[in-house]
Amino acid sequence: MANVVDLICYPVKGCAGTSMSDALLTPAGLAHDRSFMVISEDGIFRTQRRHPRLALIRPAVSTDGTRLTLDAADDTGRFDTLCLDVTTSAPRRDVDLFGTAYQGIDQGDEAAAWLSEFLGTPSRLVRVPPEHNRIANGLTSGPSGYADSSAVHLLSRASLALLNRRMAERGAPILPMNRFRPNIVVDSHEVHDYDSGGDPAALPHAEDRARRISVGGAELGYAKLAVRCAVTLVDQEAGARRGPEPLRTLASYRRAASGGVVFGAKFSVITPGKLSVGDEVAIQEWGDAELQELPTK
The missing domain is CATH 2.40.33 (M1 Pyruvate Kinase; Domain 3)
Structure with missing residues (x-):
C-alpha cells in the first residue's frame, strides 16, 4: 500500500515550495500552485535554469488567495518580508511561457522592485487571470x-x-x-x-x-x-x-x-x-x- x-505547493513558479498536511486539489492542481510567475520586463518567464536564486524566495499565499507574502534570505543577510494584496483587476499583460503567449495580471511596482533587487535583474510578478484557459x-x-x-x-x-x-x-x-x-x-x-x-x-x-x-x-x-x-x-x-x-x-x-x-x-x-x-x-x-x-x- x-x-x-x-x-x-509552489505559489510562485520557480520559487521555493511549502509543505502542507492538507491541500485542496483543484482542476488546475493544488490550490494556488504556480498561480504566480516572475517575468522579465518584456514578459519572458524567469526560471531557476537561468536564475537559481529564485529557489531562495519563500512565498506564502492566504487560503483565499487574496494575500501573498514573499520572504527570502541569502549570504548577505535577510531581505525584508514583502506582503501584497493580490489584485485580479489590474490590466493584463502578455507573458511568454516556453514560447507560448499567455496573459498575466501585473502585481504592481512594489513587488517588481523587491524581486528586481533580490534577483539582480529587472523583474515583475504576474498572477494567472481568472479567464486563463490553458489546457496542458x-x-x-x-x-x-x-x-x-x-x-x-x-x-x-x-x-x-x-x-x-x-x-x-x-x-x-x-x-x-x-x-x-x-x-x-x-x-x-x-x-x-x-x-x-x-x-x-x-x-x-x-x-x-x-x-x-x-x-x-x-x-x-x-x-x-x-x-x-x-x-x-x-x-x-x-x-x-x-x-x-x-x-x-x-x-x-x-x-x-x-x-x-x-x-x-x-x-x-x-x-x-x-x-x-x-x-x-x-x-x-x-x-x-x-x-x-x-x-x-
Whole structure:
C-alpha cells in the first residue's frame, strides 16, 4: 500500500515550495500552485535554469488567495518580508511561457522592485487571470496554471532511493527530494527494490506506469513522464547550481522513448477533492512505461 507522505505547493513558479498536511486539489492542481510567475520586463518567464536564486524566495499565499507574502534570505543577510494584496483587476499583460503567449495580471511596482533587487535583474510578478484557459496536453489532458506542463507532478520515495543508490555507486552524494520539486510524494512500507515482489505500487518508478490514481477524495489521470532539466542541478537551500548530478546518472538509465531524461510523472486532475498526508494512493489502472530501456536493478 502506498500513501501520501508530502504535499508541496509552489505559489510562485520557480520559487521555493511549502509543505502542507492538507491541500485542496483543484482542476488546475493544488490550490494556488504556480498561480504566480516572475517575468522579465518584456514578459519572458524567469526560471531557476537561468536564475537559481529564485529557489531562495519563500512565498506564502492566504487560503483565499487574496494575500501573498514573499520572504527570502541569502549570504548577505535577510531581505525584508514583502506582503501584497493580490489584485485580479489590474490590466493584463502578455507573458511568454516556453514560447507560448499567455496573459498575466501585473502585481504592481512594489513587488517588481523587491524581486528586481533580490534577483539582480529587472523583474515583475504576474498572477494567472481568472479567464486563463490553458489546457496542458498528454495522455490525459487538463487545465494548468503556470506549471511547465501538466498540473500535478507526482514522485515516489522509492524512485529517489534507487537514484541515490545509483549515484552512490558513482561516488556522488545523495540528493533530497526537493531537487525535483514534486507536488505529491508517495511512499510504501514495502521493500523499495525491483526484486521485492509484492505490491507493484511499491516499486521504484511505479508512477511511470500508473494511468489512473485515486487518492483522498480526488482522482488523477496520467499525462506524461516528467522530463528533467537543469533545475535539478540547483541546490534548493543555497540557490546555486551544483555539478552534473542528478542528470548524469539519470541519463544512464532514465531516457524516455520520445527523448529526454525523465524522473517522476505528470498527471492531470480528473476529479478535484481534498488531499491529506497519510491518504492511501490506489492505482486503478496500469500501463506500460514509455522508456527507451527499463532499469534492471
